[in-house]
Amino acid sequence: MEEDSTGPDAEVGAGAGRGDDQSMRGLVEALARRGELVDIDRPVDPRFELGGVLALLDRGPAVRFTDVKGSALPVVGNVLTDRERIAAALGVPKSGILDALSAAIASRQPTEEVTVAPCQELRFPAADVWREVVTPTFFEKDSGGYITAGMIVAHDPVTGHRNASYARIKPLEETTGFVGIAPNHHLSALARSAATAGRGLPVAVTLGSHPAIQLAACFYLGLGDDELEHAGHLLGEPVRVVRATTSDVLVPADAEVVIEGVLRVDRPVHEGLVSEYHGMYEDYGDGCTLEVTAVTRRADASVQVILPGLAAEHSFLGALPIAAGLRHALRGFGCRATDLAVTLSGGGRVDVVVALPPEQRKQAKRAILGCFAAVSMIKQVTVVDSDVDVWDAEHVQWARTSRMRWERDLVLVPAVPCDRNVPMQQDGTVTKVGMDATAKPGDRAAGNELAVPPRETMDRVHGWLTSDGLGGKVRPTPVVRGALHGAHEDGR
Incomplete structure (x- = not known):
């Protein structure tokens, strides 16, 4: 059976509302105490070497580099690489991550503006930006080095709208950078709005905010919704913000580093090849120009x-913000998902697995179409029963193999308009596929029930193994783990 806890350092959780530091450093310190952080003290080249270390340790410990060539600051990566760490950062059990994120989507809390902030302890001119913030080159054919953890907060002075989201940033000249944003993203809409008034969009690129703030910046919200207000629900307190030194943009006060600037869509720059979430290269053509106006940071900042x-x-x-948004949207379609995963094999973006309770099996196709309608980039949806662990790819594939009749349960929707980053899209469209992998009465004479030991016995044996010091070695098959997970979730 799979453990579901936040681990020994759950005190780093976001929901405590104790006025804790709203940066990532609390989680990093907790990982160090748990032996889940390694320090790389040897000199590391940001061109390929840094990315190589992160790639080789991707599913392992967080990494802190103390000697990156050309970097004035230590560099931290691989922090939020599994759901256990994310649960610890949010102060919830692993099974409660989607509940917490869904509640935050439906709730907002005004930010709290302060006048003195850790992120502005030191201030630098724009010309220092690429000395203060390292931009590693990760993959062989990437057109350059990038800031990849830059959460961009923006304020459109024309509409008053604010936004927080992620985009990749590549250095160009001493005080300029390239920003890659899809045309349908809200940040693009705000930048176009500012351009119609003959001005650039004031923005700030923030690094190292609390994981709750980082996750909220990935929510799919309405145009004009301020993601920082929704992050307040996850934190259990308002996000503390401070006014940027060169604009009216409000930035998370406890961030490690802030790059202030102006985003200009009227100054396009061709990007070249760049690696995408799906693991392949894309050439999107032109992007925007970032004009840097200042850099601020903590005195002991890390990048x-x-x-x-x-x-x-x-x-x-x-994956997790999209999953929470999908589950929230599916309720509006009458589908009560017991769990929902946006899989790592789909880059956390395009492949979805939805678990429905037994009484909702007939809603499988509605859930498939509902996911397509809610998030345009989703390409593939599998619906399973609640006894299947949606986060276990092997168990989901078992459901497809054992509970589907392809001629009946496969849904193909050809020529659907989609985002430019969807794998295999051509001329802006792609065929989307849905799979109803729920058990149907009458499909098998012996029935579809999973063969597993009694729950009471498994609980008792798990207790024995734990008391004998073997709890950490418990690794049941996906079928057993999923069946017991489903039974627990259904309250049986």
Whole structure:
């Protein structure tokens, strides 16, 4: 049976509302205490070497680099690489992550503006930006080095709208950078709005905020909704913000590093090849220009990096907010998902697994179409029963193999307009696929019930193994783990 706890350092959780530091350093310190952080003290080249270390340790410990060539600051990566760490950061059990994120989507809490902030302890001119913030080159054909953990907060002076989201940033000249944003993203809409008034969009690129703030910045909300207000629900207290030194943008006060600037869509720059979440390269053409106006940081700051592509941290930062938003949206379609995963094999973006309770099996196709409607980039949806562990790829594949009749349960929707980053899209469309892998009465004479030991026996044996010091070695098959997980979730 799978343990479901936040571990011995759950005190780093976000929901305590104790006025804790709203940066990532609380979680990093907790990982160090648990032996889940390694320090790399040898000199590391940001061109490929840094990314190579993160790739080789992707599903392992967090990494802190103390000697990155050309970097004035230590660099931290691989922090949010699994759901256990994310649960610890949010102060919830692993099974409660989607509940917490869904509640935050439906709730908002005004930010709290302060005048003195850790993120502004030191201030630097724009010309110092690429000396203060390292931009690693991760993959062989990438067109350059990037800031990959940069949460961009923006304030449109025309509409008053605020936004927090992620985009990749590549250095260009001494005080300028390239920003890659899809045309349909809200940050693009705000930048276009500012351009119609003949001005750039004031922004600030923030690094190292609390994981709750980072996750909230990945929510799919309405245009004009301020993601920082929704992050307050996850934190259990308002996000503390401070006004940028060169604009009216409000930035998370406890961030490690802040790059202030102006985003200009009227100054396009061609990017070249870049690695995407699906693990392949794309050439999106032109992006925007960032004009840097200032840099501020903590006196003892570190620079956060996120290994892009199919890496676990990059995937989970997209997967969990999308999963929470989908489950929230499916309720509006009459589908009560007991669990929902956006899989790592789909880069945490395009492949979804939905678990429905037995009484809702007939809603499987509605759930499939509901996911397609809710998030345009979703390409593939599998619906399973609640006795299947949606986060276990082997168990989900078992359900497809054992509970589907392809001629009846496969849904193909051809030529659907989609986002530019969806794998295999052509001319802006892709065929989407749904799979109803729920058990149907009458499919098998002997029935579809999983063959597993009694729950009471498994609980008792798990207790024996734990008392004998073997609890950490418990690794049941996906079928057993999923069946007991489902029974627990259904309250049986």
